[in-house]
Amino acid sequence: MDIILVQLITGIAYGMLYFMIAAGLTIILGVMNVVNLSHGALFMLGSYLAFTFINNGINFWFALLLSAISVGIFGIILEKVLIKRVYGKVLEQVLLTFGLMLVIADSVKWIWGTEMQTIPAPAMLDMSIPIGDMAFPVFRLFVVFVGCLLAVLLWYLEAKTRIGAIIRAGVDDRAMVGSLGINVGAVFTGVFIFGAALAGLSGVLGGPLLGMYTGMDSEILVTSLIVVVIGGLGSWKGSFIGALIIGVLEIFGKVWFPSLSMLIVFLIMMVILIIRPQGLFGREVA
Amino acid sequence: MKKNILYAVLLLLVVFAVPQILSDFGTNLTTEIFIMAMFAMSLGLIMGYAGLDSLGHAAFFGIGAYSVALIGKFVTNTYLIIIIAVAIAGLIAFITGAVFIRTSKFYFLMITLAFSQLIFTLLWQMKDLTGGADGMSVSAIMNLGFGDIFDPQTMYYVMGIIFVAVFILLRLFVESPAGKITKGVMENEGRMAALGYDVRVYKLLAFTLSGALAGFAGSLYSFYNVFVSPELSAWLFSGQVMIMVIVGGVGTLLGPAIGAGVFIFLQNFISTYTERWPLILGAILIFLVLIGKGGIIQWLKLGVTMIFKSRPKNNKVSSTIQPEKEEIIS
């Protein structure tokens, strides 16, 4: 019984991490109609930056902040110099963001090498609590907490603020945002920075949880794309639920049917798409 | 018809000229290019003629390749092995495609990507069957009825001739009723439905044919390389073949083949000097988007127009990588 509880919470922790990444990815897709294949690489970059900060004596929390800001600033440059040239051109987006992903991932490999690394959990969370007769790392609970905090924050943003209204309108009807006299370019830049910073932030939180290794960018990208597909383009609520499903399934899958966990995730995605081709909470495409 | 014969003759001339010009290494590399060209053409078919941008086409390539590796343990007849491999790839394309084509453009990209990664993971995890991450060697030897094919020279000509045949078959498809209708569906789905076409049938037909062709290319690769590994189905490889198609020119048949040639050549050339091929490839892609002047086919056309300025005005090169209506090559 205890072991199932431990697995469940671990799965939720993974899910919350995926939610943080997918939240950025889905909103960039929903509002900007940009498929950002370099999103996983931004996550990776966040991890490794924090790794270096911490190795140079900076404390975990400060490193967390610095990494998120650094990746966010990197995001501004990407959007202003490159991404804005490919709005509305899907194939060029693929070419560009695939190229970015290769450049970032290969640079990381070049700078930090191919050895598997990890970020130690911060001192105040580097402990375990007992669940039955098992020891459960507190850091995972912390990730769950951050994920829920983000979910509440995003819900508040979407439902109660003007920015949220603009973003929602952007997902539903992009022409309308422009006709309301809102600076669409600024909205896009803002959305992209937000997504990039969130990817960087979750990269740091993912460090102690998943470790860092070559190919992690690709893995996390695929997982978060599946989350976005299940949840529906541009829907935070959908991403939250999709991420929970995937996180929990992944952990239980790894334990109970290790060679088929990906297949099960995929089949679930297919079933959802057969019933709802636009994802759980996606808007119907007219 | 005359045009097809002309194309076949021209391409066969190229096939027979290459070994005279290039070294053995270059010729062997060209064999790989022929296989990758067929793979790229299979993706180019659905991207340029059905509007289906798949980021997961390596799934079918890998399925074809592993089918040969696995079936080859029990069956020796090359034709039979390839037919089974192609049938498996086509069947899986048909089943998955039936779901994939219901979705919108971005979804299609993401789902196909996930599918590619699924096949990769399965090949990786089913160690007992596939050897997992270590890959597996291919025991089947190609024999088309005139003896076992070992030497690179014969392999080269076989692949070259198959490539030309596939190209001509694709040309026939594009000119056939189903091919034209599929293109019409890509241009204006709603109107095609209003004209009386069940548009899904044509999308699924194109996707299935394309998946089967990708599987065919994969099965040939298996014979050529005598070794297969899960990376053949990884989404990174899917991304690479999409790059071949886009860089070569979407909306043409030969463009993707040329893209494959340039890609494989650069990959081999640059890799001999540095380990940083992914970095350089990424930089090239970003650069291509920044200059944004269509695919290689479009550049060639631009070159032709500049040389023969008398050509009519509607020969402009599109400012984006979106397909242009093809007149020179299709």
Added chain:
Amino acid sequence: MSLLKVDKINKSFGTLQVLHDVSLEVQPGERHVIIGPNGAGKTTLFNSITNHLPITSGTVYFEGKDITNLPAHRLVHLGMARTFQKNNLFGDLTVEENIHLALTAKKKYRHDIWFSLTSRSDIKKETNQILEEWKITHRRDVKINNLSYGEQRLLEVLLAMASKPKLLLLDEPTSGMSPAETTQTSEMIQRLPRSMALVVIEHDMDVVFAIADRITVLHHGEPILTGTPEEVRNSEMVKEIYFGGGAKKHA
């Protein structure tokens, strides 16, 4: 038995009800025109009949068969075709290629992946017939995007007619046309074979009275009158909502 029977259909977008218990009958060969002010729900009615939009309630019958939930492409094979208010053609293809696409829809070889479409002799013959009948043979190799607006409108109708439907729905065939083009189109519609029933949405009253056997007036999503052109012309109610109340006659 009537050719088309629309039985009390309703259509809402959210809380906005666009069609209110609309019923309509069209006999074989009849030319039925639907008029009504902008926003009366005319195009929505078309989209509901052809199932481009799923309706909220009600039934549509074609030759007595319930076609309410049939996908658009099936209707063509039953004998019903439509045009669109905005030109909806294959702009990058030539006139000839557009006609080819339309003609192939009912051919057995439409699933053929092998033999060239353009080498089929029946396609060639039928295309030539259409081109000659409508005197556009000299335009056959022109891309749609290079045609005049009026020519595109004509082609819009020709594509829909290629399947030789029993019922053709024309959505504002003269919209956006110059007076000269409008007259031409009106004459063209009158030239259409009498065996084919027409349902036409039209604003221009000269065209309406030139082609209509019967007219239905739609107002706020409700059919308020169906009758002969004479009856409609003399109806006080129609004058009130259509010509009175500040609404201008459309040119």
